[in-house]
Ligand SMILES: Cc1cc2nc3c(=O)[nH]c(=O)nc-3n(C[C@H](O)[C@H](O)[C@H](O)COP(=O)(O)OP(=O)(O)OC[C@H]3O[C@@H](n4cnc5c(N)ncnc54)[C@H](O)[C@@H]3O)c2cc1C
């Protein structure tokens with residue numbers, strides 16, 4: 371680790387000012403990603419700004435029926451908050467599918483959004499990596515890329531965003547609340563993370579000095595029909611190879627609302643609204659789910675070791691939608707079986 | 712000097728960060744330290760306070776050997792800075808029981824042979840105490856899932872599970888475990904076991 375100084379910021383304004391005043395300053399939430407990267411010398415902040423005293427750890431109901439998650443609420447407290455468990459169980463399930471109990475007790479909701487890719491070359495200072503060192507090249511293209519992206523990649527970077535929580539937040543249409551040197555603003559979740567393009571060193575659209583203060587969830591929680599399906603090399607404590615957040619509203623067997631987002635496949639949580647549109651108004655059958663799945667992987671591209679992810683994603687989408695539809699439903703299960711080819 | 716070991720003349724000397732005074736509240740006692748900000752909680756415990764019960768395995772949050780309790784919640788002390796823990800109530804394995812008066816988990820680990828080399832054990836026990844405090848895990852599968860942050864290189868998992876189940880069971884007879892039951896929906900790993908069969912033949 372490099373040398374740095376540390377301050378515990380007393381308030382949001384003070385934290386932002388500290389950040390503007392110090393070249394190379396970084397906010398620190400739980401530290402589970404930043405300290406790891408500092409130990410590897412991938413991150414080399416000169417000044418750390420602690421956020422624990424900002425009073426941003428509350429989870430509160432909003433007047434419009436939504437829920438506000440403070441940026442410093444821990445992943446564990448969020449997943450096990452009674453309102454989240456009851457009204458946004460998809461979010462609960464996604465958080466609990468990630469990391470370990472110890473890490474979830476430390477990790478903050480703001481920090482989770484900001485966690486960096488797990489691309490092995492990004493972590494290895496001895497190899498070229500455009501994300502770590504712009505212009506140096508991408509070692510994953512033509513290298514080992516089993517965990518890498520199949521959608522929205524560029525010739526400069528094929529890294530994935532590793533979060534589980536963010537896949538659920540994308541499906542639930544959360545809003546990110548931000549405070550910065552130029553005041554406050556909100557960012558729709560869809561616009562928060564970005565694709566690599568020619569500037570893969572930028573993971574998201576946060577501006578320098580900006581601090582995430584919270585996340586707002588809209589009232590619609592899809593608590594009746596949802597699934598977070600995470601596929602990985604072992605069934606616990608591993609990052610997703612492919613994950614799917616599926617959420618449905620059903621009227622009888624007809625889909626009246628649908629959300630579909632994927633993790634482990636792109637530089638950002640991959641929500642596909644065109645695929646969602648193919649679900650709405652249709653009967654909840656495997657045939658319908660297959661059409662949506664085909665739409666999602668339409669433009670997918672493998673890079674060798676990760677080719678398997680395309681078929682894996684397609685099947686995972688069908689299964690997650692099926693799990694979501696079958697929840698809380700007095701099912702005519704034959705409707706599903708009969709539509710199998 | 713060889714060109715390899717020679718420091719280039721133009722490189723500025725590395726400035727050490729100033730140390731800062733902190734107070735850590737550990738196992739019911741205040742400890743005063745003057746340390747550099749980069750000191751992890753794990754290093755502070757082991758290198759400065761001689762509390763070597765807490766172990767260092769991976770140093771990257773992946774093994775759980777360094778698990779301690781902070782305000783009753785289990786965390787990885789290798790990924791936290793000591794300066795971030797001022798004002799917190801820290802509990803290490805040294806604070807869980809004494810040689811004369813073992814903690815129920817310590818006794819259960821001995822009774823069930825829940826270790827071989829013992830390196831992961833302090834972390835396992837602190838983690839198990841955290842699991843009991845959370846009150847979420849009741850069944851063996853739930854305990855397995857919620858103990859997955861602790862790796863045992865010797866593979867003592869089945870006896871670790873038995874030891875924890877015993878303490879959990881005893882708790883349930885008493886008054887301390889009174890939390891709501893787990894939701895029926897499988898919440899941990901996505902696919903339910905019954906659904907693991909192939910559902911989607913390739914086209
Ligand atoms: C072994 C291991 C396994 C893991 N497995 C999984 C997994 O399976 N699934 C998964 O989703 N995640 C996993 N994680 C990642 C974990 O979820 C993240 O490290 C965690 O969510 C980051 O949160 P934090 O508060 O610790 O962030 P920090 O490490 O404190 O910060 C991360 C980044 O966010 C910035 N930041 C923090 N807070 C703010 C804020 N409020 N505003 C602006 N910037 C901020 C920091 O400057 C830093 O750049 C794993 C981590 C480890 C170590």
Ligand code: SF4
Pocket residue numbers: 487489490491492498499500501502507508509510511526527528529570
């Ligand atoms: S995929 Fe992205 S993060 Fe990985 S080596 Fe290439 S540029 Fe770096």
Ligand code: FES
Pocket residue numbers: 766767768769770771772773774775776777778787788789790
């Ligand atoms: S030493 Fe902390 S998790 Fe391995």
Ligand code: FES
Pocket residue numbers: 825826827828829830831832862863864865866867
């Ligand atoms: S007993 Fe040896 S690592 Fe667990």
